[in-house]
Amino acid sequence: xxxxxxxxxxxxxxxxxxxxxxxxxxxxxxxxxxxxxxxxxxxxxxxxxxxxxxxxxxxxxxxxxxxxxxxxxxxxxxxxxxxxxxxxxxxxxxxxxxxxxxxxxxxxxxxxxxxxxxxxxxxxxxxxxxxxxxxxxxxxxxxxxxxxxxxxxxxxxxx
Numbered sequence: 001x002x003x004x005x006x007x008x009x010x011x012x013x014x015x016x017x018x019x020x021x022x023x024x025x026x027x028x029x030x031x032x033x034x035x036x037x038x039x040x041x042x043x044x045x046x047x048x049x050x051x052x053x054x055x056x057x058x059x060x061x062x063x064x065x066x067x068x069x070x071x072x073x074x075x076x077x078x079x080x081x082x083x084x085x086x087x088x089x090x091x092x093x094x095x096x097x098x099x100x101x102x103x104x105x106x107x108x109x110x111x112x113x114x115x116x117x118x119x120x121x122x123x124x125x126x127x128x129x130x131x132x133x134x135x136x137x138x139x140x141x142x143x144x145x146x147x148x149x150x151x152x153x154x155x156x157x158x159x
Contacts, residue, residue: 030076030124041075048147049075049126052111052118057092060148064088069155071096071146078123079103080151081144087136089143094151096144097135104128104144119144126150 032040037050047053057063062071071081071094080103081096089095102122109118109130116130128150135143 032124037075042149044149045074048149049073049121049124052127053147054129055093055147055149060093062094062146062148062151062153063092065094065153067153067155069153070100071151071153073121073124073126073128074150074152075126076121076124077152078121080121080128081146083156085139089135089145091143091145093129094146094148095135096146097139097142099144106131119146121150 034050038046041049044053044055048055066083066086066088068083070079070083071086072079079100081099085096085098087095087097099119105120105122105125107118107120109116116132119128119131120126121128127147129144129146132143132145133141135141
């Protein structure tokens with residue numbers, strides 16, 4: 001009986017400790033006011049990056065773009081994806097099977113009655129799109145479904 005009481009006390013203390021932990025926050029390097037973002041971004045870039053909008057499928061400049069280089073955040077220039085991780089998923093948006101380590105953050109998104117994982121730039125918290133588990137099985141199995149307007153392409157320099 002005494003062991004049961006000790007286990008109960010330990011469980012209560014542990015439970016209280018876990019509940020009091022604060023969620024970890026990102027250390028973002030880019031902090032701007034909404035007015036500053038509106039002045040910097042186009043109307044569509046602002047809608048997607050800051051308001052979590054979505055461009056229409058098959059309308060973005062990068063959905064069928066396959067040159068060698070990297071893709072950076074349209075809001076802050078943070079490196080996000082490399083061209084060797086891009087693939088044609090036939091979904092109408094640029095798709096990547098992997099983000100550059102530490103370049104993005106993830107957030108549960110329950111908007112529109114769905115449960116998805118939102119992908120955001122780790123540097124400016126700009127909305128990029130969502131990640132799904134239906135990517136190429138031979139690589140990561142993930143599909144980063146990304147809005148073209150949220151990224152910019154930087155070609156590899158010719159030597």
